[in-house]
Every structure is written in C-alpha cells, then in structure tokens.
Amino acid sequence: MNQAVVVKNLTKKFGDFVAVNDISFSVDRGSIFAFLGPNGAGKSTTIKMLTTLLRPTSGEILVNGFNPLKDQDKTRKSFGIVFQDPSLDEELTALENMDFHGIIYGMENNLRKKRIEELLKIVELWEKRNLLVKTFSGGMKRRLEIARGLLHHPKIFFLDEPTLGLDPQTRNQIWEYIRKLNKNESITVFFSTHYMEEADKVADQIAIIDNGRIIIQGSSEKLKEKTKKKSLEDAFLSLTGKKIREEEASGIDRLRTRRQMWRGGRR
Amino acid sequence: MRTIYVLWLRQIKRYLRSKSRIVGSLGQPLLFMVALGFGFGPIFQKAGAGNYIEFLAPGIIAQGILFTAMFSGTEIIWDRQFGFLKETLVAPVSRMEIMIGRTIGGATIATLQGAIIFILSLLVGFKPSDISSVLSSFFVVFLIAILFTATGTAIASTLDDFQGFQLIMNFLIMPMFFLSGALFPLNNLPPFIINISKINPLTYGVDGLRATLTGSSHFGLKTDILILSIITSIVLAVGSYLFSKIEV
Numbered sequence: 001m002n003q004a005v006v007v008k009n010l011t012k013k014f015g016d017f018v019a020v021n022d023i024s025f026s027v028d029r030g031s032i033f034a035f036l037g038p039n040g041a042g043k044s045t046t047i048k049m050l051t052t053l054l055r056p057t058s059g060e061i062l063v064n065g066f067n068p069l070k071d072q073d074k075t076r077k078s079f080g081i082v083f084q085d086p087s088l089d090e091e092l093t094a095l096e097n098m099d100f101h102g103i104i105y106g107m108e109n110n111l112r113k114k115r116i117e118e119l120l121k122i123v124e125l126w127e128k129r130n131l132l133v134k135t136f137s138g139g140m141k142r143r144l145e146i147a148r149g150l151l152h153h154p155k156i157f158f159l160d161e162p163t164l165g166l167d168p169q170t171r172n173q174i175w176e177y178i179r180k181l182n183k184n185e186s187i188t189v190f191f192s193t194h195y196m197e198e199a200d201k202v203a204d205q206i207a208i209i210d211n212g213r214i215i216i217q218g219s220s221e222k223l224k225e226k227t228k229k230k231s232l233e234d235a236f237l238s239l240t241g242k243k244i245r246e247e248e249a250s251g252i253d254r255l256r257t258r259r260q261m262w263r264g265g266r267r
Numbered sequence: 268m269r270t271i272y273v274l275w276l277r278q279i280k281r282y283l284r285s286k287s288r289i290v291g292s293l294g295q296p297l298l299f300m301v302a303l304g305f306g307f308g309p310i311f312q313k314a315g316a317g318n319y320i321e322f323l324a325p326g327i328i329a330q331g332i333l334f335t336a337m338f339s340g341t342e343i344i345w346d347r348q349f350g351f352l353k354e355t356l357v358a359p360v361s362r363m364e365i366m367i368g369r370t371i372g373g374a375t376i377a378t379l380q381g382a383i384i385f386i387l388s389l390l391v392g393f394k395p396s397d398i399s400s401v402l403s404s405f406f407v408v409f410l411i412a413i414l415f416t417a418t419g420t421a422i423a424s425t426l427d428d429f430q431g432f433q434l435i436m437n438f439l440i441m442p443m444f445f446l447s448g449a450l451f452p453l454n455n456l457p458p459f460i461i462n463i464s465k466i467n468p469l470t471y472g473v474d475g476l477r478a479t480l481t482g483s484s485h486f487g488l489k490t491d492i493l494i495l496s497i498i499t500s501i502v503l504a505v506g507s508y509l510f511s512k513i514e515v
C-alpha cells in the first residue's frame with residue numbers, strides 16, 4: 001500500500017448542484033499534497049468526504065487502505081484534521097481541549113499525557129496550557145488545533161486552509177512544524193490553501209480543482225512548465241481564469257446554494 | 268464509557284464556569300415563587316385550596332429543570348456554530364455514545380439546578396412533607412431532566428441557527444410550563460385545557476414532584492412515572508436517530 005489516499009470517480013451533489021464532479025487522484029504515502037482551487041471549487045467538500053463527515057453521492061475512497069463508509073472508526077483513527085473553521089471549545093483550557101481529544105480517541109493515560117506535553121511544546125503553547133482558549137489569539141488557536149490533530153499519532157494529516165487569516169510569521173512557523181512532523185514521523189500531509197507560495201514551497205504534488213473538477217495534477221515544476229509561467233500563482237491564474245467565482249454563478253442552483261451558506265448550511 | 272464520561276465532564280465544567288448562567292437561571296424561578304407565591308397565596312387560601320407555596324414550589328422546581336434541560340439539549344446549536352461539534356463527529360466513537368454523554372451531562376446540570384431551586388423554595392417557606400420523600404423526588408427530577416435534555420437535543424439536531432431557539436422558547440417551553448398545572452390545579456378547568464395538559468409531558472413531571480414532595484397528586488405517582496418513562500424512551504430513540512443524521 002504505497003498510497004495514503006486513493007479517490008476514484010468521486011462525486012458529491014447537494015440537491016441538483018454538483019459540488020464535486022467525478023474526480024480521481026491519489027496521494028503517495030509520506031508525501032505532502034496540496035489541494036488548490038478558487039473559492040467554492042469543492043476543496044472542503046472533498047476533505048469532508050475523505051474524513052467521514054459527508055457521504056459521497058458516488059465514487060470510491062480509500063484512506064490508509066480503509067473505506068470511510070464501511071470502516072468508519074478505523075478510518076477516523078488513522079487521520080488527524082484541522083478544519084477550515086475553528087473547532088475548539090473556547091470555554092475549556094488548551095490542556096482540557098487536548099485531554100478531551102486524547103480520551104475520545106481512546107489513548108492510554110500515560111501516553112496521552114506524554115504526547116500532549118511533547119506537542120504543546122512543539123507548538124509553543126505548553127506555558128499557556130491552563131489558559132482558557134477564548135483568551136487565545138487566532139494564531140495560538142490554530143497552533144493548538146494542529147497539536148490536537150496530531151495527538152493520536154495519525155498517519156495522514158488533513159489541513160483545510162490551516163494558515164487562513166494568520167500573519168506571515170505564524171504561517172512560516174506553522175509550515176516549519178508541519179514539515180518537521182512530515183519528516184520525523186513520516187506523516188502524509190494533505191492540505192488546501194489560497195497562498196500559492198506555500199504550496200510551491202512545501203508540496204511534493206499539487207492538484208488544482210475548479211468547479212468541482214480536477215483540471216491538472218503534478219509537481220509545482222510540472223505545472224509551471226505546462227502553462228509556461230514563472231510562478232505557481234501565474235500558472236494557477238492561467239488555468240482557472242481571472243474571473244471571480246461568484247460572478248460566474250448563475251442559475252437557481254447557485255442561488256440556492258448561497259442562501260444555504262447564509263443560513264449556516266455550509267458548516 | 269470514557270467517551271461518555273469525558274462528554275459529561277465537559278458539560279459540567281462549562282456549567283460551573285458560567286457563573287452568570289447559574290445566577291441568571293435562578294432569578295426567574297425565585298421571582299415566580301415570591302411574586303406568585305405571595306401574590307396569589309391569600310386568594311388560594313380563601314378559595315379553600317390550602318397553602319399556595321406548598322402547591323407552587325414543586326411546579327417551579329419542575330419549571331427550572333425544564334428550562335435548564337432544554338437549554339443544555341439545544342447547546343448543540345452553539346457547538347455547531349462554534350465548530351466544536353465537528354471535533355466530536357469526526358472522532359472514532361459512535362453517535363450513540365455522544366448522544367448519551369451529552370444527555371447525561373445536560374440532565375445532571377438540570378438536576379443540580381432543580382436542587383438549588385428546591386433549597387431556595389425552603390427559604391421562601393416551602394415545607395416538604397418528610398425527608399425520605401425528598402430523596403424519592405430525585406428520581407422524578409432526574410427523569411424529567413433526561414426527558415427534556417433529550418427533547419432539546421432532538422429539536423436542535425434539526426436546526427442550524429439561533430433563531431430556531433427563540434421559536435422553541437416561545438412555542439414549546441412557555442406553553443408547556445403554563446399548561447402543566449405548575450401554577451394552578453387541574454381540577455375544575457375547562458375540558459380543552461385539561462386535554463392539552465394531559466398530552467403535556469411536563470404535567471406528569473409536576474404531578475410526580477408534587478406527589479413525592481407534598482404527598483398530594485392528581486394522577487398518582489405510579490401513573491406519572493410510567494407515563495414519563497414511556498415518553499422519555501420515545502424521545503431518546505427519536506433524538507438518537509435525528510442526532511445520527513446530522514451532517515456538518
């Protein structure tokens with residue numbers, strides 16, 4: 001099994017609207033994989049299907065060799081995730097959030113305590129472990145989520161826009177940790193981002209998704225070569241066009257979708 | 268088992284940390300007891316119905332439990348808004364365990380709240396018939412607490428925002444309270460009100476509490492417990508189903 005993720009003909013429809021349209025790709029074990037695409041392209045929806053949060057309309061998925069629909073708990077134990085939106089309990093302390101996670105993932109007490117200390121030190125939050133999360137800055141919360149996602153020794157780490165809204169210092173720092181963990185614990189990393197330079201720097205493989213379809217995959221070099229552009233950003237723009245996505249939206253389906261986003265259906 | 272425990276613990280911690288919530292949710296029952304208790308007491312007495320505080324206190328305890336339990340159940344909406352729900356849904360535990368942990372957690376808080384209101388009622392002048400009956404009332408209290416936490420969870424599983432919560436408050440919780448016999452006896456009422464009360468689960472909770480705390484009851488303690496148990500089982504089953512269907 002050299003592939004951490006295998007996806008075949010994966011499709012997800014919300015009503016009549018096709019959010020993910022017949023995509024296929026695979027991610028090599030131990031590699032760093034970047035999933036890029038404009039707003040609303042279907043990145044988060046794909047990640048939710050890979051991580052058992054959404055049922056695909058059709059298609060096949062293997063995560064660490066497990067089928068997320070059939071072997072739900074085995075799949076869940078084998079990955080860690082940082083969601084696009086915050087997911088901490090702000091009324092608890094950093095340590096309590098970590099403990100909660102370790103316990104529901106069935107970790108044995110001593111191992112859990114040791115690993116929590118180790119990870120909180122890596123993300124530089126050990127000193128602040130007894131503070132309520134609501135007193136944390138955005139960057140501290142993100143670092144805590146990263147530490148939490150890694151607590152149960154996952155083989156794959158999904159990160160949906162992990163550096164969203166963070167300053168350049170924090171972003172660099174976060175990629176430092178992630179690269180280190182990828183090397184030291186040989187964790188496969190699957191991330192999405194809107195910062196092209198991040199993907200350019202850290203990703204071994206890149207897939208670009210647009211309107212629910214994967215339009216190209218390969219290394220950053222290959223993408224630049226194919227589009228004859230100097231930077232990944234220019235390559236991305238030439239592949240996905242310069243139009244802002246919402247302007248393209250037409251038809252009742254898109255409208256309905258957007259209304260659902262307002263009502264909070266998007267979470 | 269540890270999953271259920273840690274979910275329970277989380278809710279207790281959150282409750283104990285929100286001092287304003289504890290104090291706030293005690294103000295209302297206290298107001299009801301003082302204003303209504305002293306206000307209607309003389310009329311009640313004149314009508315030959317006995318001591319009003321004696322009658323009212325079990326009703327207000329039930330009301331406190333109803334509000335707290337429903338609120339705890341609907342905390343799912345908050346967890347969804349703040350994103351924490353995803354953390355539990357993506358963990359290698361069954362939805363059933365999550366539902367049980369949350370329900371027991373919410374019910375524990377509601378029971379605590381009920382106990383505090385009971386103590387407040389003693390200060391206002393409530394005298395329960397004897398001490399052993401107080402202990403048996405705990406069973407009824409916990410049953411009501413489980414029932415309404417599960418009801419809150421079931422409803423909240425189908426909602427995704429705060430507006431829905433206001434609707435529940437106005438069209439479910441308030442009518443349940445007013446039409447449960449918490450404030451006035453069910454004897455001699457127009458038949459349509461009696462019929463509404465009879466399909467209101469809180470009615471049996473109030474009656475059961477009154478039976479254990481003061482010794483007088485409308486339906487009898489056995490009937491109350493039987494009906495409450497049946498409704499609770501149904502709501503738990505429906506709630507678990509709805510909760511298992513949540514997608515984020």
Ligand SMILES: Nc1ncnc2c1ncn2[C@@H]1O[C@H](COP(=O)(O)OP(=O)(O)OP(=O)(O)O)[C@@H](O)[C@H]1O
Pocket residue numbers: 014019037038039040041042043044045046084257258260261265266267
């Ligand atoms: N629960 C849902 N119901 C209806 N439509 C949805 C739902 N979730 C997502 N969508 C729609 O599916 C499309 C893909 O959304 P998705 O969140 O996967 O995009 P994304 O690539 O992650 O975008 P972003 O970069 O903005 O996070 C969007 O048009 C979105 O509105």
Ligand SMILES: [Mg+2]
Pocket residue numbers: 043044045084160
């Ligand atoms: Mg997204």
